[in-house]
Amino acid sequence: xxxxxxxxGPFNVPEGATVAFNCTYSNSASQSFFWYRQDCRKEPKxxxxxxxxxxxxxxxxxxxxxxxxxISLLIRDSKLSDSATYLCVFLDSNYQLIWxxxxxLIIKP
Amino acid sequence: GAGVSQSPSNKVTExxxxxxxxxxxxSGHTALYWYRQSLGQGLEFLIYFQGNSAPDKSGLPSDxxxxxxxxxxxxxxxxxxxxxxDSAVYLCASSLWGQGGEKLFFGSGTQLSVL
Numbered sequence: 001x002x003x004x005x006x007x008x009g010p011f012n013v014p015e016g017a018t019v020a021f022n023c024t025y026s027n028s029a030s031q032s033f034f035w036y037r038q039d040c041r042k043e044p045k046x047x048x049x050x051x052x053x054x055x056x057x058x059x060x061x062x063x064x065x066x067x068x069x070x071i072s073l074l075i076r077d078s079k080l081s082d083s084a085t086y087l088c089v090f091l092d093s094n095y096q097l098i099w100x101x102x103x104x105l106i107i108k109p
Numbered sequence: 110g111a112g113v114s115q116s117p118s119n120k121v122t123e124x125x126x127x128x129x130x131x132x133x134x135x136s137g138h139t140a141l142y143w144y145r146q147s148l149g150q151g152l153e154f155l156i157y158f159q160g161n162s163a164p165d166k167s168g169l170p171s172d173x174x175x176x177x178x179x180x181x182x183x184x185x186x187x188x189x190x191x192x193x194x195d196s197a198v199y200l201c202a203s204s205l206w207g208q209g210g211e212k213l214f215f216g217s218g219t220q221l222s223v224l
Contacts, residue, residue: 032210043200043216043217043218045215046212049210087151087152091210096165097142097154097213099144099152099154101149101150101151
């Protein structure tokens with residue numbers, strides 16, 4: 001099993017819809033989790049950290065399910081500008097960041 | 110307020126040549142990371158520098174790859190005798206303390222093409 005797995009997509013979603021995707025990880029000792037956003041041919045940028053209790057930032061909600069070993073990202077009222085690849089990242093027990101290959105999201109007008 | 114700067118932005122080279130990629134991290138950031146990203150793939154860790162500590166070289170794919178960080182600031186990634194499979198985007202990132210749980214700031218990358 002890969003250390004981290006994401007559905008590569010693409011997720012084609014109409015503007016204004018709600019979309020959610022998950023990221024599973026295999027290392028139960030993982031300590032910290034993040035979602036980064038990467039636009040086409042651009043560098044990744046931190047979208048949000050994922051806290052144990054779940055956290056929300058505007059239209060974005062991140063959740064952690066330790067029992068099932070996955071994190072999720074939910075985007076409400078999606079905008080055209082949300083089109084990007086979303087990378088999940090976790091910090092393993094050796095304090096190394098492990099990156100998923102990303103989920104591609106396309107918001108259509 | 111300059112961010113992480115990488116140069117060159119694009120590099121085309123012939124198989125067997127050596128290349129040097131440069132990274133200027135954000136001033137004051139003690140941690141510096143090099144990653145490689147192939148098209149449609151996630152980030153592959155290469156090497157990590159933190160302050161004056163010995164670098165974590167565990168991600169370097171072969172002995173053709175090396176990196177140094179001079180004066181705790183600028184870093185150079187060197188690839189000797191390049192191969193076609195080295196073609197990728199090489200991303201540099203820096204963070205304030207390198208404690209793993211903090212935000213990474215990425216440069217815009219160097220697109221390396223080995224012909």
